Amino acid sequence: MFLNLRCLSHAPRTLPRVLKASPASFARFSQCIPRFQDEKPPSGTVTNDVPEKEQQNGSKSKRRSGFVFPALGFFALTIPLGWYLKERYAVDGGVRLAGPQEFAKYTLVGKDPVSSTCAIFRLMPAGNVAIDLDDPDCERAITSVQFKQPQLQIARAYTCLPQQQGQHMDELRFLIRREQKGEVSNFLHRSPAGAEIEARGLHAEYIIPKDVKSIVFLAGGTGIAPALQVADILEGQADMHILWANRKREDCIGGQSDTKRIQSLSWWPFSRSSVDEKEANGEKGALVSMLEDLKKQAGIPHARSSRLLVDYYVDDEGTLMKPQDVTETVRRISKQENNTVPGRKVLIVSGPDGFVNYWAGPKQWIGGREVQGPLKGVLSAMDLDDWEVVKL
Numbered sequence: 001m002f003l004n005l006r007c008l009s010h011a012p013r014t015l016p017r018v019l020k021a022s023p024a025s026f027a028r029f030s031q032c033i034p035r036f037q038d039e040k041p042p043s044g045t046v047t048n049d050v051p052e053k054e055q056q057n058g059s060k061s062k063r064r065s066g067f068v069f070p071a072l073g074f075f076a077l078t079i080p081l082g083w084y085l086k087e088r089y090a091v092d093g094g095v096r097l098a099g100p101q102e103f104a105k106y107t108l109v110g111k112d113p114v115s116s117t118c119a120i121f122r123l124m125p126a127g128n129v130a131i132d133l134d135d136p137d138c139e140r141a142i143t144s145v146q147f148k149q150p151q152l153q154i155a156r157a158y159t160c161l162p163q164q165q166g167q168h169m170d171e172l173r174f175l176i177r178r179e180q181k182g183e184v185s186n187f188l189h190r191s192p193a194g195a196e197i198e199a200r201g202l203h204a205e206y207i208i209p210k211d212v213k214s215i216v217f218l219a220g221g222t223g224i225a226p227a228l229q230v231a232d233i234l235e236g237q238a239d240m241h242i243l244w245a246n247r248k249r250e251d252c253i254g255g256q257s258d259t260k261r262i263q264s265l266s267w268w269p270f271s272r273s274s275v276d277e278k279e280a281n282g283e284k285g286a287l288v289s290m291l292e293d294l295k296k297q298a299g300i301p302h303a304r305s306s307r308l309l310v311d312y313y314v315d316d317e318g319t320l321m322k323p324q325d326v327t328e329t330v331r332r333i334s335k336q337e338n339n340t341v342p343g344r345k346v347l348i349v350s351g352p353d354g355f356v357n358y359w360a361g362p363k364q365w366i367g368g369r370e371v372q373g374p375l376k377g378v379l380s381a382m383d384l385d386d387w388e389v390v391k392l
């Protein structure tokens with residue numbers, strides 16, 4: 001996506017234009033040198049009109065000029081050339097790719113509100129150093145980027161949203177919730193458009209196995225971001241079913257479940273809000289629209305069906321995601337799939353710590369690294385057969 005250092009191969013194509021002019025310029029300046037030398041009287045010669053002392057002084061000043069003019073010529077040539085090269089590589093994508101541990105400067109180009117606590121952040125490289133989005137190690141990976149809070153010098157990870165149509169190839173997008181008293185999330189939400197933010201990455205959180213045939217994704221709140229990435233990578237090459245839980249409808253306006261007939265309480269007239277109005281008008285939230293697009297992308301041509309299904313759960317509507325929902329989803333996929341087709345079945349749990357802990361138990365820190373830890377929580381009591389569980 002970004003031009004890497006190989007893009008300096010532009011140089012031979014562009015440099016000759018500048019250097020073509022150089023021999024002529026050099027010739028012009030080199031012509032100056034013999035002329036001054038020719039005019040220089042032989043040492044000790046006395047002319048008729050000028051006394052010898054003056055002659056010597058004149059000779060000295062001419063020698064000085066003979067040095068000054070080529071030097072001026074040299075600077076006249078190299079300064080524009082340097083400026084040209086600097087402009088050339090800064091403007092035309094001469095981007096140096098930062099290593100995953102090096103912070104690169106980004107400009108916050110936009111913040112699109114999703115709900116009262118969440119927004120989609122859009123960032124573009126601020127200079128000519130950028131994150132390597134084409135890192136081959138991240139090709140099938142759920143990736144994140146860390147943002148720095150400069151006053152406290154702390155960094156937090158945020159999952160990249162998949163590229164959408166019309167999005168600039170260098171632009172990064174993230175779904176970020178403002179946490180109460182959260183240092184980095186509040187710093188980001190307070191930052192105005194145009195602010196400079198330091199970011200480093202990409203970091204691979206999980207690599208989707210090449211031989212995966214089914215994925216069930218339990219997403220809580222912003223945990224939907226990695227689910228969007230997985231759906232984008234799979235493009236319908238495996239069955240995927242996302243169960244997405246939110247506290248409030250404002251985070252998933254217009255989201256209609258594919259397999260559940262969920263009874264919500266939003267018909268209650270006194271609870272009608274601007275969100276209900278939007279629902280009634282058929283409006284769709286940004287993330288719901290992204291999921292719809294991904295469903296189309298995962299559709300089987302001519303079959304009018306998609307290999308990506310989504311069910312929505314909203315706490316405020318009394319539609320909590322229950323263990324039974326997970327059991328039914330896993331059983332349905334196991335029943336419909338062709339058992340002769342080899343492949344792995346993966347159940348991914350992603351969201352705030354409380355969500356992951358409830359379903360799969362906490363991750364563990366061993367030797368300074370965060371690892372999966374044993375399967376605990378609600379999923380540990382279920383009969384998951386040959387499903388692998390992954391905590392994000």
Ligand SMILES: Cc1cc2nc3c(=O)[nH]c(=O)nc-3n(C[C@H](O)[C@H](O)[C@H](O)COP(=O)(O)OP(=O)(O)OC[C@H]3O[C@@H](n4cnc5c(N)ncnc54)[C@H](O)[C@@H]3O)c2cc1C
Pocket residue numbers: 144156157158159160174175176177178179180181182183184185186205222225
């Ligand atoms: C791989 C990965 C990917 C992630 N992706 C996303 C993503 O896409 N979107 C997203 O929004 N988040 C994501 N997160 C979570 C994110 O990294 C941060 O953890 C989150 O934004 C909170 O960070 P913070 O600095 O704002 O909060 P912190 O300062 O770390 O505080 C965390 C919580 O502690 C509590 N707290 C802090 N200080 C106090 C206090 N003084 N009194 C009481 N309570 C307090 C608050 O409730 C706060 O919510 C991801 C995390 C990981 C590990």
